[in-house]
Amino acid sequence: MPELAAPELTVHESRPAPRERWPDSTLSLLRDPYRWISRRAATHGSPVFEARIMGERTACVTGPEAAGMFYGSGHLTRKGALPKPILWLLQDEGSVTVLDGMPHAARKAMFLSLMTPPRLQRFDELFAEEWQRAVNAWKQKDAIVLDDAVRTVVCRTACRWAGVPLDGDAEAERRGADMMAMFDGAGAIGRRRLLAWQARRRTEAWLGGLARDVRAGDLTVDPQSAFAVVAAHRDHDGTPLSNEIVMTEMVNLIRPTVAVARYITFAALALHANPAERRLLRRATPRPSVDPAALAPETAVDDAADPVWRFVQEVRRTAPFFPLLGGRATEPLTWHGHQFRQGQRVLIDLYGTNHDPVAWPEPDRFDPDRFLGWQGDANRLIPQGAGDHASDHRCPGEWLTIATMKTAIRSLATEIDYAVASQDLELSMRRIPTRPTTGLVIRAVRDAD
Numbered sequence: 001m002p003e004l005a006a007p008e009l010t011v012h013e014s015r016p017a018p019r020e021r022w023p024d025s026t027l028s029l030l031r032d033p034y035r036w037i038s039r040r041a042a043t044h045g046s047p048v049f050e051a052r053i054m055g056e057r058t059a060c061v062t063g064p065e066a067a068g069m070f071y072g073s074g075h076l077t078r079k080g081a082l083p084k085p086i087l088w089l090l091q092d093e094g095s096v097t098v099l100d101g102m103p104h105a106a107r108k109a110m111f112l113s114l115m116t117p118p119r120l121q122r123f124d125e126l127f128a129e130e131w132q133r134a135v136n137a138w139k140q141k142d143a144i145v146l147d148d149a150v151r152t153v154v155c156r157t158a159c160r161w162a163g164v165p166l167d168g169d170a171e172a173e174r175r176g177a178d179m180m181a182m183f184d185g186a187g188a189i190g191r192r193r194l195l196a197w198q199a200r201r202r203t204e205a206w207l208g209g210l211a212r213d214v215r216a217g218d219l220t221v222d223p224q225s226a227f228a229v230v231a232a233h234r235d236h237d238g239t240p241l242s243n244e245i246v247m248t249e250m251v252n253l254i255r256p257t258v259a260v261a262r263y264i265t266f267a268a269l270a271l272h273a274n275p276a277e278r279r280l281l282r283r284a285t286p287r288p289s290v291d292p293a294a295l296a297p298e299t300a301v302d303d304a305a306d307p308v309w310r311f312v313q314e315v316r317r318t319a320p321f322f323p324l325l326g327g328r329a330t331e332p333l334t335w336h337g338h339q340f341r342q343g344q345r346v347l348i349d350l351y352g353t354n355h356d357p358v359a360w361p362e363p364d365r366f367d368p369d370r371f372l373g374w375q376g377d378a379n380r381l382i383p384q385g386a387g388d389h390a391s392d393h394r395c396p397g398e399w400l401t402i403a404t405m406k407t408a409i410r411s412l413a414t415e416i417d418y419a420v421a422s423q424d425l426e427l428s429m430r431r432i433p434t435r436p437t438t439g440l441v442i443r444a445v446r447d448a449d
């Protein structure tokens with residue numbers, strides 16, 4: 001049985017991983033999706049254990065070393081790892097996520113070509129403009145639901161940036177709500193899932209129609225725009241993408257971009273809970289959100305001098321966004337003595353790894369200064385995946401996420417004042433992804449004193 005070749009992996013003597021003694025652990029996982037793997041791993045005293053999840057023997061892994069294996073080994077695929085309804089709501093069949101090897105590398109290169117410093121700078125300029133426009137409107141209102149309001153701002157920005165036409169504010173609001181519903185309902189069952197499916201169907205009809213028009217030359221888009229790049233993309237073997245895949249990848253570009261609004265909500269919650277941090281940000285010298293010299297999130301050492309960057313990273317580390325991800329072993333492999341069978345499902349614990357007590361002392365304390373002197377580590381801070389952006393499935397939107405959060409946080413902390421309405425701010429740790437039930441209501445938005 002071949003062992004992992006990746007040099008950073010410690011291969012131990014072969015021994016079976018501890019096993020959960022319950023016949024099926026699905027309900028336990030769903031009751032505590034963010035913490036279940038790390039808690040069970042701590043009980044077992046092992047970063048890998050097996051449990052039966054949705055009727056299948058599944059290996060659960062946690063911690064930075066596990067992230068290095070999950071992303072760096074080249075022995076795990078996303079094909080067949082996600083239940084179909086979730087795959088359909090998120091990345092979908094035929095998308096970059098379910099590709100491996102050369103086909104993946106070519107499609108991923110397309111996404112990464114959209115994330116160059118000038119393109120990110122353009123996104124940031126548009127976001128700042130849309131944000132200011134929204135702030136002016138918020139000042140006229142008694143109260144706003146921040147999560148909903150920001151998703152419209154990000155949706156308008158993403159569509160302008162990508163070259164996707166929108167018919168005014170009402171459409172931006174509708175499309176933004178649909179984009180958010182898709183990822184918001186992916187981990188749900190019942191009504192939320194149904195709403196997510198309806199949102200997906202509407203989005204596919206909309207972007208599918210536009211993709212056909214762009215392809216047929218009936219809709220002219222800026223040749224530099226993301227839409228033009230995706231529509232013209234050829235796969236590794238020179239085959240043009242089908243209209244359907246153009247639509248799928250455009251959804252994959254815009255939906256997660258709109259989801260950055262949720263991180264901005266988490267950032268606003270963190271500002272509210274940590275007034276001393278807000279005061280510190282107010283005193284900080286403003287720096288640009290996109291610094292072309294320091295763009296790699298895992299190695300952006302220079303950025304650590306910027307308190308806004310440190311705040312963003314701490315929000316990304318602590319926010320309960322995606323709890324875990326699934327993969328399947330493409331061939332038998334051994335890690336920490338445990339043999340993963342070919343085809344075995346493996347779950348990597350994202351939230352638990354970001355709260356690993358060895359990697360992050362006092363992991364539940366919100367402390368942006370833990371990033372002072374951050375030397376970069378591709379497998380320790382993994383809210384958007386680990387490893388390498390180009391050769392693995394790590395999120396290509398990480399730079400855009402960080403830049404957008406920086407611009408929003410700078411405004412929320414230093415440019416405007418507002419009151420947080422009295423409301424229940426408790427986050428349910430059973431909801432995937434979670435959010436305050438109120439969406440975070442803020443009142444009396446005005447320019448900062």
Ligand code: HEM
Binds near residue numbers: 108257263
């Ligand atoms: C809201 C913030 C975001 C979060 C929490 C997030 C999370 C993630 C995670 C965890 C993965 C890895 C999936 C895996 O390993 O299977 C991923 C992949 C991906 N993300 Fe993001 N993402 C975010 C923002 C974005 C943005 C702004 C974009 C737009 C460019 C984007 C586009 C993608 C794509 C296309 C993939 C698939 C990459 C691949 O399979 O190689 N994401 N994201």
